[in-house]
Amino acid sequence: MTWFSLLLNSLWAAIPAVGFGMIFNVPRSTLPLCAVGGALTYGFREVLLFNHLSIELSTFIAATAIGIIGVFWSRRYVMPRPIYTVPSIIPMIPGTYAYEMMISLVSMNTVGVTDALLSSFIENGLRAISILFAIAFGLVLPSMYYTKRKQPII
Amino acid sequence: MILLNRMSKGFPTISHEEQTRITTVVVRVAVMLLEYGAESRLIEQLSSRLGVALGCTSIEISLIPSAIVLTTLVGDSSVTTTRRAHEQPINMSIVHQIVTICISAEQTPRNIMMVERALGNIHANPYPAWLIVPIIGLSCAAFSQLQGADWLGFWITFLAASVGMMVRRALSSRNYSLLIVFAFTAFVCTLIASLSFYHGLSSTGRIVLSSSVLLLVPGFPYINAMLDAFKGYISMGWGRWTQATLVTLMSSLGIMLAMGFWT
Structure with missing residues (x-):
């Protein structure tokens, strides 16, 4: 991986x-920061993947990072946090894994259950679900920390 | 001094009619937040902050996915009201405007006229179709690029996602159920993306197919469901989770139908 491809x-x-x-439908003024957030999150995950972390762990760390950054941005520009965090994690959605899982499910129905199809179904499904949960936990963690305090964030 | 203190807490000065008016405003804010996709903690926090700013002692709120029960307390007298929440497309712009209104209400307390006027002025701020359709096409094409599709696949994804977004907007504006909209959009997207298998136009057909339906990912419902469940609003979390899962299932139904169509 070169810096250029990153x-x-x-x-x-x-x-x-x-x-x-x-x-x-986020407010127009937040679109540049959404772009920055998406690029930062995805780039950070690429760097972690390059350092041989598993895809679930690197997704989790990247989502936590954007969750923490979102707290600062939301204080500074007086916006609810999901406006920044949810569009930023969208590039990490495991669309291909979920799709492969569905394809193998359909072909198991049409051509019959084989070992290859079954293992493809389970592997891709587990991968997709664990990445989804990693994203969600990563976003929840920072806001769990801040709910301890009585003072609201914005 | 004691009189001033009681007045600032609002005990003797708020009549029952005024309290009803405050309740109407606060429940309107809460219902709008629920309809346009704010998380439960934000709904509870904002409505109680607004109620206290308008002069109530406290606000108690009970949330379920389709309705809100809200009680305002002023001293010993309480007013309770229930509102049904209808399904609306997610609109963060409205949520942001409500947050702004609540903060300005806290800065000038007891000014219900100002809050009512500001609530009347809320506008949806939708993005124009000529902007959102190509951008969504480009987004899904960028997904295919990130997964490693070739350039012809890139353009097929762009076409499929743009047409899909047009279909989605057209169906949504005719007030079809969200589930029908998602199933039909997935059907159209997959049909167009199947072009990549035609005479082997693109060598990465599977990536094209999977990324052209990514415009249907229910990102906000899933994240909101997790946030709600983790912060103690279990029933809201389950409700949103079920909704998001149903939407995903309907999209996969559309994809399966389209795939059965051309094989």
Whole structure:
């Protein structure tokens, strides 16, 4: 992995963050920070993956990082945190794994259950679910820390 | 001094009619937050902050996914009301405007006129179709690029996701149920993305198919469900989780139908 490809992938990841921000109808002024958040999160995960961490663990760490950054941004610009954090984690959604899981389920129905299809179903499904949970736990952790305090964040 | 203290706490000065008016405003804020996709803790915090700023002693709120029961307490007198929440598309712009209103209400307490006027001025701020359709197409195409698709696959994904977004907007504006919208959009996306298998146009057909339906990921419901469940709103968490899972199942139903169509 060169620095160039890391930068390029981060730029590609910034586009879905902005696009999904538009689907969720975030205020216009927050779109640049959504892009930055998406690029940062995805780039950080790439770096961790390059250092031979498992994909679940690196997703978890990247999601925690954007959760903590989101607290600072939301204080500074007086926005609810999910406006920044949810579009930023969108590039890490395990779409391909979930899709492969579904494909093997369908073909098990049509051509019959084989060992290869069954193992593909279980492997891809477990991978997709564990990545989804890693994202969710990562986002929940920082806000769990701040709910101890009586004072609200914004 | 004691009189001033009692007045600032609002015991003798708020009549029953005024309290009813405050209750109406606060429950309206809470219902809007629930409909447009705020997390439960934010709903409870914002409505109780607004109620205290308008002069109540405290606000008690009970949330279920489709309704809100809210009680305002002023001294010993309480007013309780229930509102049904209807399903709306997620709109963070409205949530942000409500947060701003609550903060300005805290800075000028007991000013219900200002809050009512500001609530009347809330606007949905939708993005125009000519902007959102190509951006969503580009987003899904960027997904395919991140997963390693080739350039022809990139453009097929772009086409499929753009058309899918148009279909989704058209169906949503005709007030179809969310489940129908998602199933039909997934069907259309998969049909168009199947072009990549036609004479082997793209060597990475599976990636194209999987990334062209990614515009249907219910990101906010899943994250909100986890946030709610972890912060002690178990029933809200389950409700949102069920909704998100149903939406995902309906999308996969659409994908399966489309795949059965061309094989």
